[in-house]
Amino acid sequence: MIPIVRGCAEMTRLARAWRGAGASLGFVPTMGALHEGHLSLMRAARARCARVVVSIFVNPLQFGPGEDLERYPRDLEGDRDKLAAVGCDAIFSASAQEMYPPGFATHVSNERLAARFEGALRPGHFRGVLTVVAKLLHVVQPDVAFFGQKDAQQALLVRRMVADLAFPVEIVVLPTVRAPDGLALSSRNAYLSAEGRARALGLSRALTAARAEHARGERRAAALLARARRELEEPPGLSVDYLALVDPETFEDLERCEPVGLLLLAARVDGTHLIDNALLGSPAG
Numbered sequence: 001m002i003p004i005v006r007g008c009a010e011m012t013r014l015a016r017a018w019r020g021a022g023a024s025l026g027f028v029p030t031m032g033a034l035h036e037g038h039l040s041l042m043r044a045a046r047a048r049c050a051r052v053v054v055s056i057f058v059n060p061l062q063f064g065p066g067e068d069l070e071r072y073p074r075d076l077e078g079d080r081d082k083l084a085a086v087g088c089d090a091i092f093s094a095s096a097q098e099m100y101p102p103g104f105a106t107h108v109s110n111e112r113l114a115a116r117f118e119g120a121l122r123p124g125h126f127r128g129v130l131t132v133v134a135k136l137l138h139v140v141q142p143d144v145a146f147f148g149q150k151d152a153q154q155a156l157l158v159r160r161m162v163a164d165l166a167f168p169v170e171i172v173v174l175p176t177v178r179a180p181d182g183l184a185l186s187s188r189n190a191y192l193s194a195e196g197r198a199r200a201l202g203l204s205r206a207l208t209a210a211r212a213e214h215a216r217g218e219r220r221a222a223a224l225l226a227r228a229r230r231e232l233e234e235p236p237g238l239s240v241d242y243l244a245l246v247d248p249e250t251f252e253d254l255e256r257c258e259p260v261g262l263l264l265l266a267a268r269v270d271g272t273h274l275i276d277n278a279l280l281g282s283p284a285g
């Protein structure tokens with residue numbers, strides 16, 4: 001059975017003991033309800049590091065009022081079984097009380113990179129994300145931490161925080177894992193009805209269409225975005241929150257996709273907020 005560690009001090013002691021014995025330590029932070037996207041991060045961590053810790057914590061600080069904090073899927077025992085199959089040395093699963101004891105008052109934020117897209121739709125979201133990631137990195141003290149490109153703005157903010165504040169950790173960002181029909185895996189897909197899920201395929205279709213347009217030589221952002229938007233709007237059923245082609249390092253709008261551009265999109269299906277993205281102009285995209 002994979003041990004479940006509940007206390008910050010206990011987690012730090014365990015991690016220090018492993019690293020003291022010469023083991024490299026990999027870390028995968030998650031909110032649980034694990035799927036193949038999470039498990040791909042685990043496998044990469046496993047391949048790279050002698051010891052791997054996963055955290056499972058539905059972080060209240062990154063949910064806004066009226067968001068899905070209460071109904072967010074939770075399945076610690078199911079997650080433990082999935083982790084046993086890929087191999088994991090400890091699950092760090094602290095309570096909100098343990099992470100944010102009375103008097104907790106210090107936060108990490110990046111107002112510039114959080115001003116747009118997910119940050120604009122969800123005020124305070126990235127402040128919550130950066131604060132919890134900073135704390136988790138201090139508690140676990142990994143050599144390498146693994147994140148998914150599915151949450152592209154989050155991955156950039158984490159990389160920026162680690163560089164700006166000199167966290168002694170390497171950040172690895174891995175490609176989005178998709179269902180066979182193209183839908184990016186997400187714990188929130190569990191909220192979708194079969195019919196809603198079919199409509200949600202508009203997101204990945206939009207990315208594929210823009211990628212095909214790019215492969216045909218189109219470099220104008222306006223044309224690439226128009227192609228993606230057509231796919232999102234026809235057939236109707238998705239409500240588009242944003243669609244943009246940005247510089248992957250700054251998240252500022254591009255006029256032309258040269259040499260690369262990150263196509264970002266978010267839409268709601270029956271009230272469920274879904275995001276996806278694709279890097280155009282790179283074989284990895």
Ligand code: AMP
Pocket residue numbers: 029030031032036037038040041146147148149150151174175176177178184185186187
């Ligand atoms: P979450 O549990 O949603 O907070 O996600 C935990 C980590 O898994 C984050 O680094 C996500 O970017 C990553 N992740 C979520 N979905 C996917 C996916 N479909 N492919 C790859 N990574 C993912």
